[in-house]
Amino acid sequence: MRHTEDILLRTSRIGKKFGGLSALSDVTLHIQRGEIYGLIGPNGAGKTTLFNVLTGLYQPSAGEFQFNGAPYRAGKPHVLARAGIARTFQNIRLFANLTALENVMIGRHVRTRAGVFGALLRNRATRDEERAITERSRELLSYVGIEKPGQTLAKHLSYGEQRRLEIARALATDPLLLALDEPAAGMNATETASLKTLLQTIRDSGITVLLIEHDVKLIMGLCDRVAVLDYGKKIAEGVPEQVRKDPAVIAAYLGGGDE
Amino acid sequence: MKANHKSKLLLAALVIALLLLPFITDALLGRSWVRIVDFAMLYIMLALGLNIVVGYAGLLDLGYIAFFAVGAYCYALTGSPHLALAFPMMFPAGVHLPFWIVLPMAALVAGGFGVLLGAPTLRLRGDYLAIVTLGFGEIIRIFLNNLDAPVNLTNGPQGISRIDPVSVAGVSLNSTQHIFGIAFPAVHLYFYLFLAFTALVVFVSQRLERSRIGRAWMAIREDEVAASAMGIDTRNLKLLAFAMGAMSGGASGALFAGFQGFVSPESFSLMESVMVLCMVVLGGMGNIAGVILGGILLALLPEVLRHIVVPAQQALFGRTLVDPESLRMLLFGTALIVMMLYRPAGLLPSRVRRRELGADEPAAETSVYDATH
Ligand SMILES: Nc1ncnc2c1ncn2[C@@H]1O[C@H](COP(=O)(O)OP(=O)(O)OP(=O)(O)O)[C@@H](O)[C@H]1O
Ligand SMILES: [Mg+2]
Numbered sequence: 159m160r161h162t163e164d165i166l167l168r169t170s171r172i173g174k175k176f177g178g179l180s181a182l183s184d185v186t187l188h189i190q191r192g193e194i195y196g197l198i199g200p201n202g203a204g205k206t207t208l209f210n211v212l213t214g215l216y217q218p219s220a221g222e223f224q225f226n227g228a229p230y231r232a233g234k235p236h237v238l239a240r241a242g243i244a245r246t247f248q249n250i251r252l253f254a255n256l257t258a259l260e261n262v263m264i265g266r267h268v269r270t271r272a273g274v275f276g277a278l279l280r281n282r283a284t285r286d287e288e289r290a291i292t293e294r295s296r297e298l299l300s301y302v303g304i305e306k307p308g309q310t311l312a313k314h315l316s317y318g319e320q321r322r323l324e325i326a327r328a329l330a331t332d333p334l335l336l337a338l339d340e341p342a343a344g345m346n347a348t349e350t351a352s353l354k355t356l357l358q359t360i361r362d363s364g365i366t367v368l369l370i371e372h373d374v375k376l377i378m379g380l381c382d383r384v385a386v387l388d389y390g391k392k393i394a395e396g397v398p399e400q401v402r403k404d405p406a407v408i409a410a411y412l413g414g415g416d417e
Numbered sequence: 418m419k420a421n422h423k424s425k426l427l428l429a430a431l432v433i434a435l436l437l438l439p440f441i442t443d444a445l446l447g448r449s450w451v452r453i454v455d456f457a458m459l460y461i462m463l464a465l466g467l468n469i470v471v472g473y474a475g476l477l478d479l480g481y482i483a484f485f486a487v488g489a490y491c492y493a494l495t496g497s498p499h500l501a502l503a504f505p506m507m508f509p510a511g512v513h514l515p516f517w518i519v520l521p522m523a524a525l526v527a528g529g530f531g532v533l534l535g536a537p538t539l540r541l542r543g544d545y546l547a548i549v550t551l552g553f554g555e556i557i558r559i560f561l562n563n564l565d566a567p568v569n570l571t572n573g574p575q576g577i578s579r580i581d582p583v584s585v586a587g588v589s590l591n592s593t594q595h596i597f598g599i600a601f602p603a604v605h606l607y608f609y610l611f612l613a614f615t616a617l618v619v620f621v622s623q624r625l626e627r628s629r630i631g632r633a634w635m636a637i638r639e640d641e642v643a644a645s646a647m648g649i650d651t652r653n654l655k656l657l658a659f660a661m662g663a664m665s666g667g668a669s670g671a672l673f674a675g676f677q678g679f680v681s682p683e684s685f686s687l688m689e690s691v692m693v694l695c696m697v698v699l700g701g702m703g704n705i706a707g708v709i710l711g712g713i714l715l716a717l718l719p720e721v722l723r724h725i726v727v728p729a730q731q732a733l734f735g736r737t738l739v740d741p742e743s744l745r746m747l748l749f750g751t752a753l754i755v756m757m758l759y760r761p762a763g764l765l766p767s768r769v770r771r772r773e774l775g776a777d778e779p780a781a782e783t784s785v786y787d788a789t790h
Contacts, residue, residue: 240648256635277629
């Protein structure tokens with residue numbers, strides 16, 4: 159119980175400039191352990207940019223963030239992955255010519271140890287580790303609902319399966335925070351429904367979820383709290399019902415289609 | 418059970434065939450062909466080493482022969498009278514380290530050069546990396562060419578000769594040895610030495626390929642950004658790939674120097690780098706069997722041409738119209754173009770690609786849409 163009160167991620171006044179364009183300015187927010195936190199906003203609002211800052215792909219031009227108690231200004235991607243932030247990409251970035259299973263196995267890299275000597279000697283410890291990696295990766299494939307054999311090349315999976323494979327690969331890193339960039343984009347209604355169930359299962363397993371999504375219904379039905387970005391600024395934050403009624407949000411984003 | 422038994426038998430047959438190869442070649446084609454086969458083995462070792470860098474980690478290296486050169490000169494300097502010229506006081510008879518010390522040293526020094534090349538190029542990709550590595554290869558060659566003054570370190574374009582022959586357990590490989598009453602000429606002995614090393618490189622490649630390290634390399638090859646986001650330290654792993662590839666190249670270079678007894682910068686031209694890269698690409702990047710096949714084909718092709726083209730033309734026209742070297746380039750270029758058109762993944766594509774023959778590129782290209790940036 160105490161745990162759910164804890165704050166996992168806290169950003170303070172994060173800014174990111176691309177030349178003259180302020181993709182993010184003064185973004186301050188916090189995510190609690192165990193919640194599903196939604197990040198919404200119109201196209202070009204800076205959602206993906208925030209992900210890229212949090213995962214070390216971009217260096218922020220201002221501000222910093224705290225993850226799991228440790229401060230980061232300019233993080234390196236692999237350091238943040240080790241710290242426990244895993245992500246998926248809006249424009250799917252799987253290892254296309256590797257198999258589905260190998261994709262997930264690569265996710266285990268950061269939690270395993272075997273180096274060159276382990277590989278060459280293939281000693282007891284390395285063999286055990288390999289077996290554990292394979293086993294866990296198989297589990298994760300079926301956990302996210304990929305029924306095709308693990309030998310299938312990632313690029314030969316269906317679109318929805320590719321999205322779920324990205325989730326499996328991210329989960330393989332044993333994350334504390336799973337950041338999903340539009341996981342439902344391009345999915346049909348059935349696929350979206352099963353994605354929703356999957357995300358709830360993931361949250362129930364204790365992993366905090368940060369979710370960018372354009373599907374308002376999915377956001378409203380799933381998220382504990384939502385933040386809205388517009389032109390790089392946070393214009394609202396709160397529980398979904400409250401955010402949805404916020405005049406600023408309606409003006410910026412929801413106004414067009416929803417009510 | 419059955420399949421395992423069968424593959425063991427096949428392996429045994431292969432080993433026996435390889436052990437007999439120099440004798441068969443000698444009997445059928447003559448001694449000079451055994452020498453050609455020896456050189457082919459060196460090329461295979463080089464191609465396998467480069468395969469780690471290009472095939473596994475996806476780092477296009479156009480200067481790979483530089484590591485071969487570094488290894489060769491390591492042996493040339495520490496296993497010949499040459500250093501007596503530069504430092505007569507210190508080494509009046511030159512330096513003559515035993516082969517078993519020089520070989521690992523050559524590998525380590527070359528590995529160091531690999532890191533030296535890797536470190537500044539970490540941020541470069543694709544064609545940019547290719548250009549820098551190409552420059553690196555040329556710089557090494559030019560250094561070797563010019564380091565004969567002020568101190569005569571490399572003897573410049575003349576190269577270094579009188580390199581000690583390789584000796585194993587006190588037995589020199591440069592003279593015919595009699596074992597169980599069978600005469601093993603020098604070229605046969607070197608063949609076995611090279612065979613052992615090729616087997617070692619194959620073993621190392623295979624183990625690495627199917628390991629956590631190998632998977633990380635392939636992840637970098639496929640998508641460096643995604644790899645780093647999954648927690649792979651791309652910097653260290655790229656350096657490791659450069660170092661491993663370079664070490665293998667350096668060891669082959671030392672073997673080459675011992676075998677040939679002479680090295681000069683001429684042997685390490687850009688063309689050689691390109692040749693080795695072509696072996697990797699033509700045979701099947703990332704696939705050990707493919708790379709070996711590529712090495713065999715490209716190393717033997719010029720020799721076959723030399724031995725067939727000239728006599729054939731003499732017989733047909735009474736003179737040589739096309740010299741074998743130009744014909745080689747012509748055939749080679751044609752082969753590359755045909756390959757890129759019809760078998761872009763190589764003669765023996767890598768394991769993963771083979772696994773899914775037939776169903777090629779269905780929805781994949783359209784599904785990976787790019788919504789931002
Ligand atoms: N690497 C970059 N270089 C220059 N501009 C960039 C870069 N990345 C993002 N931008 C710009 O920053 C702004 C925010 O982009 P971002 O991708 O974060 O938006 P988003 O909220 O994810 O939008 P969408 O819903 O379309 O995915 C956009 O104007 C975009 O053009
Ligand atoms: Mg986006």
